Amino acid sequence: MNGGRFVLPAVLSATFVQLLNVTVAQVAAPAMQADLGAGPGAVQLVLAGYTLAYACLLITAARLGDRYGYRRLFVVGTVIFTAGSVACAAAPGAASLIAARLVQGAGSGLVAPQVLSIIQVALPATRRARAMGLYGATMGVASLAGPLVGGLLVGADVFGLGWRPVFLVTVPVTLVSLAGATVLPRTRGAGGQRVDGVGAVLTTVGFGALILPLALGREAGWPWWTWAGLAVAAAALGCFAATLRYRPDPLIHPSVLRDRTARWGVSLVFVFNAGVPSFTYLLFLHLQTALGYPAVSAALVSAPFAAAAVLGSRAAPALSRRHGAAVLTVASLVLAGMAVALAPLIRTTAGRWTAIPVLAAGGAAFGLFTTSVFALVLAKVDGAAAGSVSGLLPTAQQLGGSIGVTAAGLAYFGLPGDAFSHAMTYEGAVFAVTALISLRLRGEPFADEAPVARGTAAGGDAEPGPRPTGV
Incomplete structure (x- = not known):
């Protein structure tokens, strides 16, 4: 298709910044805590909030792409992620930083499932194996680059901004992704598919109730609500798996x-x-x-x-x-x-x-x-x-x-x-x-x-x- 050679740079640049943001803030956590006067629990929420929103949306976002179009979800998610990144860099306090990280994670959760679907429909069969290899390589390098980039930026104290460039560094890359989205195909899955609302609720609640206690439990001393959250996660995800065969349009x-x-x-x-x-x-x-x-x-x-x-x-x-x-x-x-x-x-x-x-x-x-x-x-x-x-x-x-x-x-x-x-x-x-x-x-x-x-x-x-x- 026309512009096919630009498809991989567009989607892989998005994949890179999504996974970079899982780890990039870890090195900056001490600087954020000192600058914002935040407690250990708030810093843990800054780190966990991104992964929380990211993981909770992945399965549902894949079906949304099937129904409404992969390119549309890719663009919407990238815009949300970029807005969240800017908001993180400008956050005046811990609460606003946590909220911005949730926005970042939501944007990533919308984008990530579309990448494999776009590779599938935008590239000829002869190029897909190489594209999959590059996709895996991008994930690996991004995961490692997060701590490295974070450490260098915090140590350099660019323009006296301290930890804030850690979140701004992804913005130019997301702009490249948005520019490249103009060549992505306007495709979706098979027509007539619906989004399983019950399944979406069960997976979102289940993953959220799993990740939040795991992220905060150790710092908080494992209070009762962490165990209650894990019980809710087991119930919600178990119910989702048990009822898959009975729903007309299951998420999985x-x-x-x-x-x-x-x-x-x-x-x-x-x-x-x-x-x-x-x-x-x-x-x-x-x-x-x-x-x-x-x-x-x-x-x-x-x-x-x-x-x-x-x-x-x-x-x-x-x-x-x-x-x-x-x-x-x-x-x-x-x-x-x-x-x-x-x-x-x-x-x-x-x-x-x-x-x-x-x-x-x-x-x-x-x-x-x-x-x-x-x-x-x-x-x-x-x-x-x-x-x-x-x-x-x-x-x-x-x-x-x-x-x-x-x-x-x-x-x-x-x-x-x-x-x-x-x-x-x-x-x-x-x-x-x-x-x-x-x-x-x-x-x-x-x-x-x-x-x-x-x-x-x-x-x-x-x-x-x-x-x-x-x-």
């Missing part, structure tokens, strides 16, 4: 629950992301609070991990085509080894120099995994479930990250002795479990045609095609 195709590969694939992404965001978060936290590193120095210590991730991402497509899901197993085991090796090294100055190649190996494995996992999982999912799984994977990514930060925080803060060793033991265990789950995806070659197109619209034109019921 019921075949997902029957498809063994779909279940293992979503579990794989969930468990992996229970390790990665928490690893970068606790590495920065330990360097700054326990070892006294300034933000810029902490960012530079993690640079080998981020730089090697780019190299791993570049090698991933060829390795995935040759070895299939085995690359996920190997990458997970390398990350587990990195975590175990890093714990004793980080204690001393000499050890931190030795940690550079260890971090680089872990970064390369991270880039390999994140670039490959979405395409490899979707390649093995049967047609009716493929559309829903492409929406569930980002949801699993965000939920895994939220739960992982809480669990790793409990290991770091809640156990006596060497806090960082406890945290790295947790990370090593998570990546080892990831390797075990990845074994369930072995045995099938990498598909040359991007799997997201299976059972969905044909690419290369602007005509809507059939899409499986659900996400």
